[in-house]
Amino acid sequence: MIKKAGVLGAGQMGNGIAHVLALAKYEVVLCDNSDAQLEKAVATINKNLERQAKKGLVTGDIKEIAARIKTAKEIPALADCDIVIEAVTEREALKLDLFRQLDAAVKKGAILASNTSSIPITKIASATSRPECVMGMHFMNPVPVMTLVELIKGHATSDETFKEVSELAKALGKETAVSQDYPGFIINRVLIPMLNEAVFALYEGIASAEDIDKGMKLGTNQPMGPLTLADFIGLDTVLAIANVLYEGFKDPKYRPCPLLVKMVNAGHLGRKSGRGFYDYTAAK
Numbered sequence: 107m108i109k110k111a112g113v114l115g116a117g118q119m120g121n122g123i124a125h126v127l128a129l130a131k132y133e134v135v136l137c138d139n140s141d142a143q144l145e146k147a148v149a150t151i152n153k154n155l156e157r158q159a160k161k162g163l164v165t166g167d168i169k170e171i172a173a174r175i176k177t178a179k180e181i182p183a184l185a186d187c188d189i190v191i192e193a194v195t196e197r198e199a200l201k202l203d204l205f206r207q208l209d210a211a212v213k214k215g216a217i218l219a220s221n222t223s224s225i226p227i228t229k230i231a232s233a234t235s236r237p238e239c240v241m242g243m244h245f246m247n248p249v250p251v252m253t254l255v256e257l258i259k260g261h262a263t264s265d266e267t268f269k270e271v272s273e274l275a276k277a278l279g280k281e282t283a284v285s286q287d288y289p290g291f292i293i294n295r296v297l298i299p300m301l302n303e304a305v306f307a308l309y310e311g312i313a314s315a316e317d318i319d320k321g322m323k324l325g326t327n328q329p330m331g332p333l334t335l336a337d338f339i340g341l342d343t344v345l346a347i348a349n350v351l352y353e354g355f356k357d358p359k360y361r362p363c364p365l366l367v368k369m370v371n372a373g374h375l376g377r378k379s380g381r382g383f384y385d386y387t388a389a390k
Contacts, residue, residue: 108274112137112187112212114204116177119221120193121147122249125154126278128174129164129250135187137178144177151175154250181211189274191243193221196346201225202233209234217267219243223343224290224298224350227260237262243271244291245280247339255280258287289354290347298347301339302363304332308383309365315383333383337376345370 109132113124116138124136124147138144155168164171181204184190190212194200201222208218218240220230231240242258255275259268275282285291290298304318313321319331328335336344345367351360369375369382376382 108188108217108270109133110135110187111274112184112190114138114181114184114190114192114208115194115221116140116143116147117193117195119245119247119249121150122247123191123193123221123245124175125151125250126280128171129155130278132174134175135178135184136175137181137184139179141179144179148172148175148177158250181207184208185211186213187216189217189219189271191219191221193245196223196225196343196350198225198229198350201230205230205233205240209236215239217241217270219271221245224294224347226289226354227258227263227287231260231262238264239267241267241271242285242287242291243275244293246293253279253281254293255282256285256291256293257282258285258291260287290351294347295351298344298351299360301332301336301344302348302360302366305336305363305366308333309363337382337384337386339376340378341366341375341382342370 111127111132112135113120114137116136120136124134127134136144136147152172155164155171158164159168190208192201192204194204201220205218212218216239218234220227220242221244222230222242223244227240227242231237234240237260240260241263244256244258246252246254257271257275272282283292307313307318308315315333319333322328322331345362348360348362352362373379374381377386380387
């Protein structure tokens, strides 16, 4: 039974996962090797809890909810957690290294989950001595708002692990979609090629960024256009997932658009850098 949860990585996804865990009355350890990132995460969680309280979406004392989250800089602080959810940047080598460290530090039998949006769970599990306890738990961004969690079993994931993670997702008030363990899973297998094709449309001069986004918003009833969404996700993340699909399937239909590659190389990563397909510096 899961009572205490660890979250490795205090970025946008990590702080959101810690937020919903605390809201569901779990004891949480939020771990990141950066003091600045941890401080920013705690401030973000407090701000979002206050916003939810004003909207009547949270019952109870928000200070008490926030107090369920403890912060730590070292992985051994996660040792007695019943589950640890990894939520670091989408880089395979980094995730494999961290899962080796988690396997060595976290108590035997604890579940090690990854919030990866595209990297095969079987490969991540291979870095551990407990592949039966490893699975994918892919939250959507922003975590406190989006209701879906994508669940992915690796080749060796046990039925018991899958059951416990499914029950945790339900306890967090989330709906689940179950995917087989192939690159991109469900969401990004469909989403990233669409975003990449929108970049190709811009690259080939078919239309302006504004008209591409307007066409998809008004023509297909999407809440935001594909280029705006790519900026929101982060162009480096979009490129990383596109590369996972391309390498995983060896199919040219998944090749990243050269414009996307060039923009990432230039450091134009979208909202987080202030510039992507649109300029966000004035808004900041």
